Amino acid sequence: MSRTFLLVASLVVVTCGACGQIPLQQSASTSEAPVVTWKGLYAQNCSGCHGADGSIGGARPLRDASYLASVSRNGLIDIVRRGQGVLMPAMDVSQGGAISSEQIAQLVDGMMSDWGQGGKPHVVAWAGELGSPQAGHAVYAATCQSCHGLPDGVAAGTRGSVTDPNYLRLVSNQALRSAVIFGRSDLGGLCNGPYPGQPASRTLSSSEVADVVAFLASKRPNFGGHTP
Ligand code: HEC
Numbered sequence: 001m002s003r004t005f006l007l008v009a010s011l012v013v014v015t016c017g018a019c020g021q022i023p024l025q026q027s028a029s030t031s032e033a034p035v036v037t038w039k040g041l042y043a044q045n046c047s048g049c050h051g052a053d054g055s056i057g058g059a060r061p062l063r064d065a066s067y068l069a070s071v072s073r074n075g076l077i078d079i080v081r082r083g084q085g086v087l088m089p090a091m092d093v094s095q096g097g098a099i100s101s102e103q104i105a106q107l108v109d110g111m112m113s114d115w116g117q118g119g120k121p122h123v124v125a126w127a128g129e130l131g132s133p134q135a136g137h138a139v140y141a142a143t144c145q146s147c148h149g150l151p152d153g154v155a156a157g158t159r160g161s162v163t164d165p166n167y168l169r170l171v172s173n174q175a176l177r178s179a180v181i182f183g184r185s186d187l188g189g190l191c192n193g194p195y196p197g198q199p200a201s202r203t204l205s206s207s208e209v210a211d212v213v214a215f216l217a218s219k220r221p222n223f224g225g226h227t228p
C-alpha cells in the first residue's frame with residue numbers, strides 16, 4: 001500500500017519537474033524571432049498550386065525568368081495580397097490570408113531576384129486591355145488551333161481545350177493573357193510560339209495578344225455569380 005503511494009508520489013514529482021522546464025525552454029526559443037526565408041514562405045503558401053520549386057503545378061509556373069522580368073513588382077504584390085479571379089486566394093492577413101504585407105513583399109522580391117535572374121522583359125506588356133474578339137478568332141485559328149483544337153469543342157487538338165466554357169469560367173483574363181505571352185514552359189506549352197504551320201519567326205503583336213484574349217473571354221458563359 002505505502003509502496004504504491006510512494007511510486008505515485010514520485011511520478012507526480014517527476015512530471016511536475018518536467019512541466020516546470022517547458023516554459024523555460026519555450027521562452028528561450030521565442031526570444032529569438034524565427035528567420036523565415038522567401039523560399040520558406042513560398043513552400044508554405046504557394047507550392048501546392050504553383051509547383052514545388054515554382055513549376056509543374058496546377059497554376060502557372062512562377063519560376064519563369066521571362067515572366068518575372070516582365071511583371072511589375074507592385075502588380076505582383078497586389079495579386080498576392082488580394083488574390084486573382086476565382087482560384088487564386090488572397091494571401092494578406094488583412095484579406096483573410098495567412099501572411100503579412102511585409103512577408104508578401106519579401107516573397108515577391110525573393111522570387112524576382114532569384115528565379116528572375118537573366119530574364120528579358122517580353123516585348124508585349126504583361127497586363128493590358130482586351131482587344132477585338134472577331135480579330136482574335138483569326139489569331140486563334142492561325143496560332144492556337146493546331147494544339148488546342150477548334151473552338152467550342154468542334155474538334156479536339158493535341159492539347160487541352162482552352163475554349164471549354166467550364167475552363168473559362170474558372171480562369172481570369174490576366175491568367176489567359178499570361179499564358180499567351182509566356183506559355184507554360186514547364187509543361188512544354190509554347191503558346192508564345194513557334195506555332196505549327198507558321199513561319200518560325202511568327203510571334204504575336206500586342207494587339208494580337210489583346211485580340212486572342214478577347215476572343216477567349218467572349219466564349220466565357222455568364223451564368224451569374226462570381227466571374228473571374
Ligand atoms: C489554391 C491555389 C493557389 C495558391 C495557394 C496560390 N496560387 Fe497563385 N494562382 C493560382 C491560380 C489558379 C492562378 C490563376 C488565377 C486566375 O487568374 O484565374 C494564380 C495566379 C497567380 C499569379 C498571377 C499570374 C498571372 O500573371 O496571371 C501570381 C503572381 C500568383 N498566383 C502568385 C502566387 C503566390 C506568390 C502564392 C503564394 C503566396 C500563390 N500564388 C498561391 C493558384 C494559387
Ligand code: HEC
Pocket residue numbers: 058059060139140143144145146147148159160161162175176179180184187188189190191192194195196212
Ligand atoms: C505547340 C502547341 C501549343 C500552341 C500552338 C499553343 N499552346 Fe497553349 N498550351 C500548350 C500546352 C502544352 C499547354 C499546357 C497544358 C496542356 O498540356 O494542355 C498549354 C496551355 C495553355 C493555357 C492554359 C495555361 C495554364 O495556366 O494552365 C492557355 C490559356 C493556352 N495554352 C492558350 C493558348 C493560346 C491562346 C494559344 C494561341 C495564341 C496557344 N495556347 C497556343 C500548347 C500550345
